[in-house]
Amino acid sequence: xxERTLMKGNEAVAEGAVRAxxxxxxxxxxxxxxxxxxxxxxxLPEEGGTFIQAESEVAAINMLFGASxxxxxxxxxxSSPGISLKQEGISYCATAxxxxxYTNVVRGGPGLGNIAPSQGDYFQATRGGGHGDYRVxxxxxxxxxxxxxxPRICYELAFKYRIPTMVLADGILGQMMEPVTFDFDPIxxxxxxxxxxxxxxxxxxxxxxxxxxxxxPGKMEQWNFRLEKKYDEIREKEPRYEAVNIDDADIILTGYxxxxxxxxxxxxxxxxxxxxxGYVRPITLWPFPKSIFKELGEKVEKFFVVEMSLGQYIxxxxxxxxxxxxxxxxxxxxxxxxxxxxxxELTRKILSGDKLxxxx
Numbered sequence: 001x002x003e004r005t006l007m008k009g010n011e012a013v014a015e016g017a018v019r020a021x022x023x024x025x026x027x028x029x030x031x032x033x034x035x036x037x038x039x040x041x042x043x044l045p046e047e048g049g050t051f052i053q054a055e056s057e058v059a060a061i062n063m064l065f066g067a068s069x070x071x072x073x074x075x076x077x078x079s080s081p082g083i084s085l086k087q088e089g090i091s092y093c094a095t096a097x098x099x100x101x102y103t104n105v106v107r108g109g110p111g112l113g114n115i116a117p118s119q120g121d122y123f124q125a126t127r128g129g130g131h132g133d134y135r136v137x138x139x140x141x142x143x144x145x146x147x148x149x150x151p152r153i154c155y156e157l158a159f160k161y162r163i164p165t166m167v168l169a170d171g172i173l174g175q176m177m178e179p180v181t182f183d184f185d186p187i188x189x190x191x192x193x194x195x196x197x198x199x200x201x202x203x204x205x206x207x208x209x210x211x212x213x214x215x216x217p218g219k220m221e222q223w224n225f226r227l228e229k230k231y232d233e234i235r236e237k238e239p240r241y242e243a244v245n246i247d248d249a250d251i252i253l254t255g256y257x258x259x260x261x262x263x264x265x266x267x268x269x270x271x272x273x274x275x276x277x278g279y280v281r282p283i284t285l286w287p288f289p290k291s292i293f294k295e296l297g298e299k300v301e302k303f304f305v306v307e308m309s310l311g312q313y314i315x316x317x318x319x320x321x322x323x324x325x326x327x328x329x330x331x332x333x334x335x336x337x338x339x340x341x342x343x344x345e346l347t348r349k350i351l352s353g354d355k356l357x358x359x360x
Contacts (some may be wrong), residue, residue, distance in 0.1 A: 002181045004180065005178045008146060008174075008176070009105075009144045009178075010032075010035035011039045012151070013147040013148065013169070014075075014077075015182075016150065016151035016294035018040075018043055018047060019185075020184070020187055020351065021155065022044075022049065022155070023049035023072055024051065025040040025049070026076055027040070027053065027057075027061040028059075030053075031079065032103075032107055032117070032174050033103070034336070036077040037051075040075075049144065057083075059101075062089050062154055064102075065092060065098060070198050070199050071194050073099075073189065074100050076092075076135070077102060077103040077106075079106065080204075081113070083129070088128045090136065092212040093164050094134035096212040097162035099165070101154045101166070102165075102166050103166060104167075104270060105169050105326055106169065108334035109121075111203075114334065115171065116334065116335025117335065118171070119205065119313065120333060120334065122285065122307075125168045135163070135231050137154070137158070137238065138166050139167050140167075141167060141169055141173060141257065141278065142256070144173065144179075145178065146178045148182055149178045149184070159195065162197070172257050193233070209233070215265070223231075225292030226313045232320070232322065240282075240283035241289035242280070243278070243279065245279060249276050249277060250277070251276070251300070251303070252275055253306065254280045254282075254303060254305055255305065256313060262340055265340045266340050267279045270348075290320040293317060297320070303318055305359075307329075307331055308331075308336065310335050311329055311331055311359075314327065326358060327359045329360060330343060
């Protein structure tokens with residue numbers, strides 16, 4: 001039986017990255033993700049890796065650009081405003097097709113906001129966040145155990161598609177402690193084959209260039225179209241989701257991360273009372289699992305979105321359902337945390353015909 005360890009979410013995602021072969025981390029302190037760089041500051045040297053506390057978030061992300069260019073598995077992390085400062089560098093990495101991995105442990109906003117948990121960075125994560133046309137693969141854990149195991153998948157996809165990948169969590173998942181079982185053994189980076197695109201030296205016959213732009217007329221447009229083909233392939237092959245009790249559901253509750261845990265508990269409580277509640281959560285926020293929503297929209301009349309923001313996640317639910325079902329929203333921004341009791345009460349009202357907070 002695999003060993004179970006009690007871990008905090010921030011430490012779990014850091015350990016998961018190290019076990020998955022990460023050997024370079026650069027970051028800068030910001031609450032509520034500070035345990036990640038703190039953990040990496042002693043854990044990476046144990047494995048022969050490099051930890052750098054950069055002078056700023058901007059410096060940290062550009063250090064990843066350099067370290068990733070030689071094929072190293074790299075990581076950075078931050079919270080909300082810190083991720084905003086990294087966006088220019090993330091855009092550079094995406095366009096240069098560098099397989100970086102990063103984590104956003106979201107705090108309340110906008111602006112400086114507070115250090116309370118939030119999901120207000122959904123648009124930033126799923127729409128690229130920085131300038132230009134680009135995407136990053138986004139995983140949304142709902143447990144500390146998923147925080148621990150998603151880095152391995154993120155690195156695999158990052159190198160498969162040469163694309164930045166991220167774990168989008170919130171302050172609750174970053175700070176809470178749960179038992180963790182790693183579903184993979186530690187990986188020795190020496191087993192990794194050096195990518196054929198990685199910078200290896202200055203021999204003329206091995207000359208390689210990594211850059212994020214081409215100033216020749218028309219070349220940047222061609223570059224974007226080439227990247228688009230990759231994004232289309234990811235949309236087709238990589239969506240992930242969890243769906244429970246959907247076959248007989250009169251209403252589907254949906255959320256991601258901590259909000260998904262609330263939906264899951266409401267479904268269990270409601271089912272005990274005879275309410276036919278189903279539950280869907282996206283595991284990847286991009287690519288978004290449109291197909292399951294499209295399928296359920298053909299037979300389920302009501303969807304209830306629960307999110308810890310003013311209504312960002314709901315936009316992808318609406319686009320996926322395309323007007324086929326009624327959509328309701330319960331929103332708690334900037335540190336407001338939905339409770340099972342309030343969501344269950346609202347679910348009862350919706351099932352009884354109340355049009356409260358009908359969005360579509």
